[in-house]
Amino acid sequence: MSKPVVFNQTVLRDGHQSLAATRMKTAQMLPVVEKLDSMGFNALETWGGAIIDSCLRYLAENPFDRLRALKKLSPKTPHQMLLRGQNIVQYTAFPDDVVRAFVKCSIDAGMTNLRIFDALNDTRNLKTAIAATKEFGGHAQGALSYTVSPVHTVEAFVQMAVELEQMGADSVCIKDMAGLLIAPVAYDLVKAIKAKIKIPLSLHSHNTAGLANTAYYAAVTAGVDILDCSIAPFANGTGQPDTLLMQEMLQGSGRETKYSKELLFELTKYFEGIYQELSAYTSPDNERTDVGILRYQVPGGMMSNFLNQLKEQGMGDKVAEVMDEMTYVRKCLGWIPLVTPTSQIVGTQAMMNVKMGRWKIIAQNTKDIVLGKYGRTPGPIDPDVLKLVCDQTGQKPIEGRGADLLAPKMDELKKELAAKNLPATDEAAVLYAMFPQQTEAVYNGSAKPEVKTAAPKVSTSTDIAKTRRVALTVDGVRKDILVEEYK
Numbered sequence: 001m002s003k004p005v006v007f008n009q010t011v012l013r014d015g016h017q018s019l020a021a022t023r024m025k026t027a028q029m030l031p032v033v034e035k036l037d038s039m040g041f042n043a044l045e046t047w048g049g050a051i052i053d054s055c056l057r058y059l060a061e062n063p064f065d066r067l068r069a070l071k072k073l074s075p076k077t078p079h080q081m082l083l084r085g086q087n088i089v090q091y092t093a094f095p096d097d098v099v100r101a102f103v104k105c106s107i108d109a110g111m112t113n114l115r116i117f118d119a120l121n122d123t124r125n126l127k128t129a130i131a132a133t134k135e136f137g138g139h140a141q142g143a144l145s146y147t148v149s150p151v152h153t154v155e156a157f158v159q160m161a162v163e164l165e166q167m168g169a170d171s172v173c174i175k176d177m178a179g180l181l182i183a184p185v186a187y188d189l190v191k192a193i194k195a196k197i198k199i200p201l202s203l204h205s206h207n208t209a210g211l212a213n214t215a216y217y218a219a220v221t222a223g224v225d226i227l228d229c230s231i232a233p234f235a236n237g238t239g240q241p242d243t244l245l246m247q248e249m250l251q252g253s254g255r256e257t258k259y260s261k262e263l264l265f266e267l268t269k270y271f272e273g274i275y276q277e278l279s280a281y282t283s284p285d286n287e288r289t290d291v292g293i294l295r296y297q298v299p300g301g302m303m304s305n306f307l308n309q310l311k312e313q314g315m316g317d318k319v320a321e322v323m324d325e326m327t328y329v330r331k332c333l334g335w336i337p338l339v340t341p342t343s344q345i346v347g348t349q350a351m352m353n354v355k356m357g358r359w360k361i362i363a364q365n366t367k368d369i370v371l372g373k374y375g376r377t378p379g380p381i382d383p384d385v386l387k388l389v390c391d392q393t394g395q396k397p398i399e400g401r402g403a404d405l406l407a408p409k410m411d412e413l414k415k416e417l418a419a420k421n422l423p424a425t426d427e428a429a430v431l432y433a434m435f436p437q438q439t440e441a442v443y444n445g446s447a448k449p450e451v452k453t454a455a456p457k458v459s460t461s462t463d464i465a466k467t468r469r470v471a472l473t474v475d476g477v478r479k480d481i482l483v484e485e486y487k
Contacts, residue, residue: 006042013045015234021281022054037074048081056438060447071110078112085118085125090434091341095406102430103132117143119342122375142169147337171200179206183218190222202226210289237287325350334377372397
């Protein structure tokens, strides 16, 4: 009998990142964490991606405190995070000592599985994070960023998977961030990778174009080990396939899962209430099936945030034009996959091209892509764009790994924190390295949660039956966290 496939549960990270601009608060998660922990998922995705930025920038939360609180209430299930390789969870590369310190702090705070990817699929940018994860006792999952272009082939992805295993990865993930993977290719890709590697293979996708469920089914028949699923309404659309729906689709496959339907119905009802509470950040555009993604390839995790940004720039009526421009910019930048941070870089440049005229203003991050500071691009840079950037900067493209040019920074960061009378700890330093102003505000107590008017609240499942306090120790200090339990 074939081994059952297992699910990772993404509702506490990618689910709300993709459908509610990463605005779910820790307090909205705590009431159901123990329920999630009881279900036997392969992992709970609770951290990484845009979570850390959102905690600091919008929610006035310390992201490490969130991780500890969630782990406290879900000790049985491994926790999973998304790590952008040398970029950690930011848009630029950081020195090796900062990457290592971040990995250690994450694992010390309760993280188990680190899914590590590089936006360009340059494996040199994964080496430090993979080695550090294994050194500090975590599970290192190497991810390949799936995309469709003239330079991306099944053979190239298989070779990358083999390379990740050789680098010491404990598992491999096909990361289909834009939901482009069609069922026949999913079958062929999984079959080919499974024939070449011995470690587990995971598949992550988004249902933006309505393809993910069938791609998942095809991958299961081809032998994939793990699927990423979420819980409605933080599922489907630009999010991952719904757990209950995917479980039902697998009936009769010979690899069925048996997660509690009763609990999944309860959780769906609970999250419907949270979805309503976050209605200021949700949009029908993210909930519907959009075949335009097959052309634009914009990842689900970016879409809800990007649409908000266009509205804030007064370009809400230019969405289609900006999306078309993204395809052009991506081609000029060597057919780079669209995944954080490259999706944001390409999106920002496309927005500037539409607003100001093509290449009238070139963002610094775009210049860094062209100059090789993010790594090797899959295809060649457009020669006209390359010349324009080189002329503007007086620089030539670098050779080798960009992080090799970066000096260690942890000692300097700690000195800056101490000078500001802030904790000179590794945790504070790695956050400060990426988000200095936001980190300072959270640590000195001046940060205030974002207030955005939501639609009137309707009756939901979040009626409170009782509350209790859970003891949690943070940096040696005992804290009591109020946990609400729903009926």
